[in-house]
Amino acid sequence: MENLQKYITLITRNKDFQKLFAARLITLGGDWLLTVPLLGIIYDLTDNPFITSLVLVVQSAPLFLLGSFGGYLADRFDRKKVLAISEFLSGFVVLLILYAVTTENVAFILFSFGMLSVVGFSYMPTSDAALPNVVKKENLAEANVIFFSSWGIMAGLGAGLGGYLTTVISRNMLFTIDFLSFLISALIVFSIKKNLSEKVTEDLNKEEISYRDGLKYASSRKEIFSLIITKATFSISASGLLSMFTVLSYDIYQAGDYGTGLMFGARGIGALVGPIAIRYFFGSSDGRLLNTIGITIMAWGLFYFFIPYTLSLYLTVLFLFLGHSGGGSQWAFSTYGLQVLTPDRLRGRIAGIDYSLYFFMNTISTLMIGYLASVFGVLFVFKLFPVLGFLFGFVWYLSTRNLWKNLDKA
Numbered sequence: 001m002e003n004l005q006k007y008i009t010l011i012t013r014n015k016d017f018q019k020l021f022a023a024r025l026i027t028l029g030g031d032w033l034l035t036v037p038l039l040g041i042i043y044d045l046t047d048n049p050f051i052t053s054l055v056l057v058v059q060s061a062p063l064f065l066l067g068s069f070g071g072y073l074a075d076r077f078d079r080k081k082v083l084a085i086s087e088f089l090s091g092f093v094v095l096l097i098l099y100a101v102t103t104e105n106v107a108f109i110l111f112s113f114g115m116l117s118v119v120g121f122s123y124m125p126t127s128d129a130a131l132p133n134v135v136k137k138e139n140l141a142e143a144n145v146i147f148f149s150s151w152g153i154m155a156g157l158g159a160g161l162g163g164y165l166t167t168v169i170s171r172n173m174l175f176t177i178d179f180l181s182f183l184i185s186a187l188i189v190f191s192i193k194k195n196l197s198e199k200v201t202e203d204l205n206k207e208e209i210s211y212r213d214g215l216k217y218a219s220s221r222k223e224i225f226s227l228i229i230t231k232a233t234f235s236i237s238a239s240g241l242l243s244m245f246t247v248l249s250y251d252i253y254q255a256g257d258y259g260t261g262l263m264f265g266a267r268g269i270g271a272l273v274g275p276i277a278i279r280y281f282f283g284s285s286d287g288r289l290l291n292t293i294g295i296t297i298m299a300w301g302l303f304y305f306f307i308p309y310t311l312s313l314y315l316t317v318l319f320l321f322l323g324h325s326g327g328g329s330q331w332a333f334s335t336y337g338l339q340v341l342t343p344d345r346l347r348g349r350i351a352g353i354d355y356s357l358y359f360f361m362n363t364i365s366t367l368m369i370g371y372l373a374s375v376f377g378v379l380f381v382f383k384l385f386p387v388l389g390f391l392f393g394f395v396w397y398l399s400t401r402n403l404w405k406n407l408d409k410a
Helices: 002-013 015-046 049-076 079-103 106-119 123-133 137-165 171-190 198-204 211-220 222-242 244-252 256-282 286-290 293-305 313-341 344-376 378-409
Strands: none
Touching: 002 015, 002 137, 015 049, 015 079, 015 106, 015 123, 015 137, 015 171, 015 244, 015 256, 049 079, 049 106, 049 123, 049 222, 049 244, 049 344, 079 106, 079 123, 079 171, 123 137, 123 313, 123 344, 137 256, 137 313, 211 222, 211 344, 222 244, 222 293, 222 313, 222 344, 222 378, 244 256, 244 344, 244 378, 256 286, 256 313, 286 313, 286 378, 293 313, 293 378, 313 344, 344 378
């Protein structure tokens, strides 16, 4: 009941947290609103799983190349301004994507969608770094679960809407909604009263901020290093399969963008429900919570394993919901661990390193799985990579459980 009260207090009474959370909801919703239609557009134009996977490659590649620098910006400059500028620029890139789609030039469409990540590279590490500045330490775990739920909510609602709206409104209207979402998010960020860089400003008076400080800290702390590695390694098995949702829906289930939206929606809702439930039942201490990460990865692998053996869209939706209840928890709790174990002056850089490595592995995974699906078929990759993910979760759990037990003793 105590944890439930913390959730209620954060959502109903902390105005600055509400605004930061709302801005993130709107931003992620806009991202997912575009992703499903663009996957469908590219697959319609090419009928090629590998080229379709490039939609997520161009989305993630700029983030691994620039993510660490985004974390540096979060520690070096006013976080509120960094977030708002990112949002304004992203809004105008959406108009470029709209124009590219009208040309039906695949290379131009992929380039313009990649530009959305280029101008928005600093948003996620800056948003993560700002969160501890608007909540108290004792409420940070609950705040992080709610904050991460923004991804789950909008990956579900945004992706589902994106798939549905392509059947009822014009592309121009869909892209206009996305354009406006970024501008609204920027205005919400500017309305936050609390200084999101308060502690950063204090530290700048004491020492020059160096990107290498983040690398040294990450490599010297076993807990930090382990949490960064788990996201990146898990991404090898999980990330590339996302671009194959469209291929499953079009070729196996004959459901088009509607099916793709349902699958992405189930993934998002699972990522929302899972962290809240696990935090409630197993979150009595930081060490105990972090010790669940390996188990949640194994759960993802177990439920994904069943997908290629069913020819039912709705059973697949169920397995995706259950699988991402685990996969989403892994992300939420590893992010929380990095926040509580990292001093504020380094938090942006650690988040940037985390995102850069994750999106690097994301890019590799998407290219690899897209190629294998083109050669061996989409069902092959859904048989192989969940097994690899399960094995990684098992090894990670065995190798880190003493680390988290010692954390509680410290």
